[in-house]
Amino acid sequence: MIPYNKDSGGALTAGAELLASPRLLYWLLGALVALCATGTLIPQGESLAVYTGRFGAWTGLLLRLRLTDVYHSGPFTALLGALGLNLALCTWRRQIHMRLRPDVLLTHLAILAVLAGGMVSALRGRHGSLPLNAGRATDWAEGTRRFRLPFAVRLEDFHIDLYDSGRHRLTVTSRQEGWNETAEVRPGQTIAFHAGALKVAALDYYPDFSLGQSGPATRSSEPNNPALRLALTDARGTEKHWAFARFPGFHANPKSRYTITYEMVPGRVKQFRSEVSLIEGGWVSERRSIAVNKPLRWKGFTLYQAGYDPENPNYSNILVSHDPGVPVVYAGFLLLTAGLAWTFLRALRRPLI
Amino acid sequence: MNATAINLSFACYLAALLAYAAAFLFARPALRKGGHAALAAAWLMQTAFLALRWHSSGHAPLANQFESLVSMSWGITGLCFCLWRLAPGAWLGPATAALSLALLGVCALLDSTITPLVPALQSNWLLLHVSVIMLAYAALALSFLASAVHLAAYRGRPDHEAAMSLDRFNTRAMGLGYLLLTAGIALGAVWANEAWGSYWSWDPKETWSLITWLVYTSAIHLRRTHHWRGQRMAWFSVIGFAFVLFTYFGVNYLMSSLHSYAG
Numbered sequence: 001m002i003p004y005n006k007d008s009g010g011a012l013t014a015g016a017e018l019l020a021s022p023r024l025l026y027w028l029l030g031a032l033v034a035l036c037a038t039g040t041l042i043p044q045g046e047s048l049a050v051y052t053g054r055f056g057a058w059t060g061l062l063l064r065l066r067l068t069d070v071y072h073s074g075p076f077t078a079l080l081g082a083l084g085l086n087l088a089l090c091t092w093r094r095q096i097h098m099r100l101r102p103d104v105l106l107t108h109l110a111i112l113a114v115l116a117g118g119m120v121s122a123l124r125g126r127h128g129s130l131p132l133n134a135g136r137a138t139d140w141a142e143g144t145r146r147f148r149l150p151f152a153v154r155l156e157d158f159h160i161d162l163y164d165s166g167r168h169r170l171t172v173t174s175r176q177e178g179w180n181e182t183a184e185v186r187p188g189q190t191i192a193f194h195a196g197a198l199k200v201a202a203l204d205y206y207p208d209f210s211l212g213q214s215g216p217a218t219r220s221s222e223p224n225n226p227a228l229r230l231a232l233t234d235a236r237g238t239e240k241h242w243a244f245a246r247f248p249g250f251h252a253n254p255k256s257r258y259t260i261t262y263e264m265v266p267g268r269v270k271q272f273r274s275e276v277s278l279i280e281g282g283w284v285s286e287r288r289s290i291a292v293n294k295p296l297r298w299k300g301f302t303l304y305q306a307g308y309d310p311e312n313p314n315y316s317n318i319l320v321s322h323d324p325g326v327p328v329v330y331a332g333f334l335l336l337t338a339g340l341a342w343t344f345l346r347a348l349r350r351p352l353i
Numbered sequence: 354m355n356a357t358a359i360n361l362s363f364a365c366y367l368a369a370l371l372a373y374a375a376a377f378l379f380a381r382p383a384l385r386k387g388g389h390a391a392l393a394a395a396w397l398m399q400t401a402f403l404a405l406r407w408h409s410s411g412h413a414p415l416a417n418q419f420e421s422l423v424s425m426s427w428g429i430t431g432l433c434f435c436l437w438r439l440a441p442g443a444w445l446g447p448a449t450a451a452l453s454l455a456l457l458g459v460c461a462l463l464d465s466t467i468t469p470l471v472p473a474l475q476s477n478w479l480l481l482h483v484s485v486i487m488l489a490y491a492a493l494a495l496s497f498l499a500s501a502v503h504l505a506a507y508r509g510r511p512d513h514e515a516a517m518s519l520d521r522f523n524t525r526a527m528g529l530g531y532l533l534l535t536a537g538i539a540l541g542a543v544w545a546n547e548a549w550g551s552y553w554s555w556d557p558k559e560t561w562s563l564i565t566w567l568v569y570t571s572a573i574h575l576r577r578t579h580h581w582r583g584q585r586m587a588w589f590s591v592i593g594f595a596f597v598l599f600t601y602f603g604v605n606y607l608m609s610s611l612h613s614y615a616g
Binding site for chain 2: 022025026029032033036037039040044071118121127163268269270271272291292293295302304306319320321323326329330333334336337340341343344347348
């Protein structure tokens, strides 16, 4: 058992005695576990209507106890503060032992660094979003606290890269002969049904079909309203057809010899990418790309690809963050892992008792 | 080829378990060596499966629950061999074979289709973060196995040599698991900061990882400062592993999480 030197603290007051007690540590850890778990069981940061619908008469109590925003509540912050204080006092109080176990000292200091970094993040960190439409620039970040950036960001273009363009499945039923067959087709391709008796050509593909003044058009490259223009050729001649994935019966020709069902399986998204210009003093300083997992760092701020609007291909939501706590937290993580590795390797060299 | 490797691995785990059972039932220690050989063959087959899958998918086989579970089972058996000399008793081989077999059985219920990576997973941090977490879970699973054997066979006999040996193994495995869990959570936080703009979002997966870390922190602290040993530590290890299971499986199925693509 590790010797516990009660005298080394010397001038600790009675209150500090309690705060420096290892027993308190377990109570604090238990309370932290309970609060953390509560925060995952009760939805956090939702609207009043969500809580009323889910918890009914208990909603008032949840709000009073701040259980709808546990991790930013006073009791949770106080708990983390007490934990840090307890750890600091325990470490200081056992300084003789710590001199003999620098690995344990390093571990304790690392946890304090992570807590301190978290505090810096909470107090000095700024997070917001830049809802951007193509061609428009802004230097204001929206969020719980609106703030201004030292540069403006203009969205030049937004792309959704796909692994594949999607699959188009056609099911053709012959009204006269009664046969029914399904096959996949690519836009521009002609495929044969019923042993070549019918040839179906996929003439044009409209991912987001709309009817403009100049005829059929597509509003975006997103498959919001997929439509295929088809030509069906058999021994009797050629018929033109429209097939809509979302509206199977729409624009169907009741006199046609065939009925067609069209199913569109969208392609898998490979990457979301925003091309942006960074503007300083009215001039474009840089033109850069932001993608998921590839943030852009500029003048102490980091810009992340955060969202898009399937209905609007010219919109991209960019998250912006400035967090001076990050280096402190990272240093804490590094020291913590090093301290624990040191302890583990040290223990391997000694027989366990 | 992939399916053959994983099926052979399953068969070898089953053969290992049967060989261990036969060695115990018929008091034929020679059969135990056969069990060890089958266990090694199972691990090699699993290694081949993971290598082939990595090659054919183009990314580390850690992108969904099927792949991570196979990797965890691979880690359990691999770490079992690394810690072999710490377990002089005959329990480690059979317990590892049984657990890895059970995990591969669960894998059979999961979707094993190879799919392209979603944008959020296209990062080198996938390999670093998930592999370290899976190794942590593997080490904590071995700590759980030692504790389960301890509680099942030596409860109330703290001075028995085998009980003390199990306690030593539990301490080493838990220490290794705790170190890897800490590193894995830290790596995940760095990745989260790269992908989501915040190193900690109080996402359910993150939060339950922290809860698991706090539980093991308490266990290790109690052992070092309050001399908790034997049965009490064994119970702590069993409870800690229940938190690991909830973090790994429970959160995916019961809670909405930023980690939902891992489900």
